Every structure is written in C-alpha cells, then in structure tokens.
Amino acid sequence: MSELKQHDVAFTVNGKAETLSVSPRTSLADALRDTLGLTGTHIGCEHGVCGACTVLLDGKPVRSCLLFAVQAEGAAITTIEGIGDAQSPHPLQRAFNECHGLHCGFCTPGMIVTLSAFLKEHPQPTSADVREAISGNLCMCTGYQNIVRSALRAAELIEGAKP
Amino acid sequence: MKPAPFQYVAAKSVDDAIALLSKYGADAKLIAGGQSLVPMMNFRLARPEWLIDINRIDGLAGITQQNGMLRIGSLTRYSELEASEAVQRGVPLLRQMLPHIAHEAIRNRGTIGGSICHADPAAEMPVAMLALDATFELRGPSGARRVAADDFFLGQMTTGIEADEVLVAIKIPETKNDERHGFSEFARRRGDFALASAAVVLRFNGGMISDHVRIAVGGLSERAERARKAEALLAGKTLTPTLIEEAAHTASGEVQAGQDLHATEAYRRSLIATQVKQALAVAADRTSSTGAKK
Numbered sequence: 001m002s003e004l005k006q007h008d009v010a011f012t013v014n015g016k017a018e019t020l021s022v023s024p025r026t027s028l029a030d031a032l033r034d035t036l037g038l039t040g041t042h043i044g045c046e047h048g049v050c051g052a053c054t055v056l057l058d059g060k061p062v063r064s065c066l067l068f069a070v071q072a073e074g075a076a077i078t079t080i081e082g083i084g085d086a087q088s089p090h091p092l093q094r095a096f097n098e099c100h101g102l103h104c105g106f107c108t109p110g111m112i113v114t115l116s117a118f119l120k121e122h123p124q125p126t127s128a129d130v131r132e133a134i135s136g137n138l139c140m141c142t143g144y145q146n147i148v149r150s151a152l153r154a155a156e157l158i159e160g161a162k163p
Numbered sequence: 164m165k166p167a168p169f170q171y172v173a174a175k176s177v178d179d180a181i182a183l184l185s186k187y188g189a190d191a192k193l194i195a196g197g198q199s200l201v202p203m204m205n206f207r208l209a210r211p212e213w214l215i216d217i218n219r220i221d222g223l224a225g226i227t228q229q230n231g232m233l234r235i236g237s238l239t240r241y242s243e244l245e246a247s248e249a250v251q252r253g254v255p256l257l258r259q260m261l262p263h264i265a266h267e268a269i270r271n272r273g274t275i276g277g278s279i280c281h282a283d284p285a286a287e288m289p290v291a292m293l294a295l296d297a298t299f300e301l302r303g304p305s306g307a308r309r310v311a312a313d314d315f316f317l318g319q320m321t322t323g324i325e326a327d328e329v330l331v332a333i334k335i336p337e338t339k340n341d342e343r344h345g346f347s348e349f350a351r352r353r354g355d356f357a358l359a360s361a362a363v364v365l366r367f368n369g370g371m372i373s374d375h376v377r378i379a380v381g382g383l384s385e386r387a388e389r390a391r392k393a394e395a396l397l398a399g400k401t402l403t404p405t406l407i408e409e410a411a412h413t414a415s416g417e418v419q420a421g422q423d424l425h426a427t428e429a430y431r432r433s434l435i436a437t438q439v440k441q442a443l444a445v446a447a448d449r450t451s452s453t454g455a456k457k
Contacts, residue, residue, distance in 0.1 A: 048269060060271045132353075135266055136268050136269065
C-alpha cells in the first residue's frame, strides 16, 4: 500500500468549529477523546453493541465507534460535554444524580446522550418506552431500574420547567 | 479492536463509485452506514485497502412512488424508512419489520442497501425483500441491470452483485388491498440478530388464499430463503388455525437450518415453526395487517 494519506475534516462539536487532520481509520470516538480531549465519550466494545460511545450527529444518536472521523465532514456533533455540565446540568444529569442512576458511571454518558434525544421526541414516556429507548445501551453494573427512574424523573423536571 | 490501516475516498457520484471500484478491484469496499462493515473491520475480519464512501452521493437516498411501486434509494437509512408515510402506507410489512433491526442509534446510520449487499444470514432485510418480491437496480461499468431478490441472495454474505457494481435502488410493489402480511422473529435480546425470523405475504381472492403466497425465513442457515412447499400448501385454501399449524410444520421441515454456538439445528427448526405460525397469525388478523399497529 502506498503511504497513508491524512485527511482534513471540519465539523462542529458542541457548537464549536473544529478542524482536524485525521488518519482514515481514526474513529470519531477516538478523535473526540484523543485529539479534542473530550473524554466524556466512553469507548466500550468498539463494535456497536454497548452504546457507551453514543453521540448526537446532527441531533440523532449514533455510535461514534462505527463512524470514521473523516466521514463527519460538515456535521454538528454533540457529546455529553455539550449536554450539560456541573454548573448547569441537563435535567437528565440532575435526575441521574437524584435517583442514583449510575453505579460505576461508564455507561452513563451514552445513556444520557441517547435519552436526551429520546425525551425530545417523547416528552411523556412510560417506563416501557424508556426501556425500549435504552435497549441499545448496556450497563454492566445492571443498574437499569434506577436508570429508568432517572429518565422518568428527567421527563418530569423538563415538564415542570416549562412556562 | 481498531481497523487495519486503509485509504479513504468519498465518491462524488454513482459513476465515480463504479470507476473507483473498477480501479481498486478486490482491494476496495463501499461503505454506506457502516454498521456491519466497521465492526468487521474492527475485528479485522475485513481488511479493505480502500474504503469508498458513498454517503456523500446526492440522490442515492430517498423514497418515491411510481406506478404502484415504491422506489427506495439504496442509501436510505432505516430511521428514514421508519418515519416514511409512503412506507407505512405502501409497504406496511417493511414498516412492521423495521423496529426489529438493532437499536435506534444503529437505525440512524444503517441503510437498506447496505443490509441487502452485506447479506448477513441473520439480518431481517433480506427476509423482507424475499417476501415482498423486491427488485434490485444495480449499476456497473457496462450499464444497469435488475435482479430479483429471489436470485440475489446466494449464500453467507454472498450475493449476485459484481465487484464493480453499485446497488442504486430497491423497487418494491405496493401492497394490494387484498393482501395480508406478518413478520415475527426470535432473538435472545432486544435488537440482537434473529435466531429465526419469518415474513409472510398472502394475497386473497374472495375468502380464499390466492396462488400469491410468500413465506420467507432467515437466521437459520447461510442465507434467507423461501419456504416454497409451505407456500404451495396455503395456495387456494381458507386460512384456518389448522392450516397455519400445517404450513408452519411444513416450512420448518423444508428449509435449511444449521447449528452453531447460538442454537442447535433442532432448536432452530422449532423456533422457525413458531415464527411462521406467529407471522401467519398476524396476517390472519386484519387490523395489524393494515399496519395500524406496530
């Protein structure tokens, strides 16, 4: 094989424009973590099964381990860091705290990113709806009960915050 | 768990993709949604030297209705199919099957054409394509050709597409008023690959089943296939619970079923009898057959 070409790729991450030079085989997850230092996106299985690396691509949840960074040209990416922070947490982050929605915390960013998109589409979900929504996110601590409670609580918080 | 190094090029058009495939030959792979290819590359089961990205090609995604057919661009993502009224109305069996494919984050990227060309024996899409009499539009250096789903799926991850061809679109006849259908699958966990799946389409003539009967199964062996003896058994008869039992038993006996670490052959045959039975039961229930229920 001839020498591998680096590619320039431009996209926005949490609203900030970024231009990176990447090797084709660099996953979006690795680019976010290693190049941009956004280590909130976790890498678990690297084959699309665990959901820990979920980010929003143009508003929709996708696996950042199954997308090469070079493919994200022009996209708007949202990571857990863009969902909320300690100073101004997202209602999901408040609810996960309040309802003990995490044990070790490894799956949490993927859970919250997935649920943030879900709650926009389903503001008044049932417990069954939430289970379906997080069916592609694995929690190896098996703390699902409190994750479901947290999601339902977040829906209440979002509803309560409406004028 | 990282892919082997490769070179990347984004194709600008279908012709560009064909030219790139012709140039790089067996060293190249097309990437659409990448939800099957990238895991295989990460496991190093696939090591293409060139990855040709077709995601930037204009007009390769989208759903249009023409002459009683739905024409679905090969790059159309599962989530777009799920949200499409034309699919819901025109091909409700496809709509009914879609939530069984993996999870939302996968369906936001995975494409109909990618699943068809990947031809995973446990995937749902080939099963639906066989039941729906789909036709595939392929384009290569010497022009376009059409291949029926029946002639396309040859074996495990093996199809009738040539190395320098691109699947451009999928054509599916819209469901007729006198048609009923059903889909059922068994997987160990939500979103997992099916250990057994079945899709059925029955066209009725008055109260009787006409000779248009499709029973397609997947997850059992190297490829999705039709249970033609069971289809023949149903033709010309009235759909009763006894007949459903008989057809399920016949289908279970006639199709190929393999053994692996997930299931024995006997277990798979038992599972497929149940799935065919359930799919036929769904078809027998008019309400869900019209796609009113998920």
